[in-house]
């Protein structure tokens with residue numbers, strides 16, 4: 335065990351089609367690590383394997399400590415209140431006190447009795463992060479933080495994530511289609527292409543790699559040498 339998450343030689347096949355092919359990656363302790371990739375690259379498959387929702391055909395996954403997941407699309411229970419959605423996150427730890435989550439996201443406090451399905455996408459994303467935190471995780475897997483959200487909302491969520499990472503010493507794996515966001519935010523990144531890790535390295539270096547800029551950053555990036 336070297337990291338908070340260690341994935342080694344992971345292979346997943348669906349009915350003969352290979353979704354992940356010999357994927358290895360490490361999320362270091364207390365690091366912010368990104369996994370970026372286009373539609374169909376295998377990101378969701380990797381998250382499902384990580385969360386034990388599918389059984390890999392080959393390879394190993396080890397997690398050091400408690401892992402919690404902020405799922406793609408938030409996955410609220412829409413007819414339950416915000417507070418009850420948060421409490422669901424604490425079922426394993428038997429934690430019921432949600433006050434710390436409202437301290438972190440003060441905007442949610444006034445919404446605690448609202449049905450979660452009536453919240454905006456950004457508010458739901460805060461509930462989804464809060465629900466994951468109710469599990470007192472050491473490792474947080476955040477799947478598509480920015481999906482369908484306005485840039486200002488994403489900026490605010492990113493600020494919260496950075497605060498969480500620094501104040502709670504969380505190790506974070508951020509799964510993102512928005513490569514610019516992921517490379518700005520994270521220390522290290524992996525690029526998944528057609529089920530294989532095509533590139534990996536420190537995020538600032540990947541952000542200047544012509545293969546990344548052409549495929550994931552719109553092909554226009556200003557590289558200045560100081």
Ligand SMILES: Nc1ncnc2c1ncn2[C@@H]1O[C@H](COP(=O)(O)OP(=O)(O)OP(=O)(O)O)[C@@H](O)[C@H]1O
Pocket residue numbers: 348349351352353371372373374375376377378379380511
């Ligand atoms: N249940 C399944 N049965 C068959 N093939 C599947 C299944 N789930 C995913 N796949 C295929 O596996 C590959 C990887 O899919 P996956 O959903 O992991 O990609 P992704 O990177 O998460 O894509 P997106 O960003 O569009 O969600 C794709 O070719 C997809 O069609």
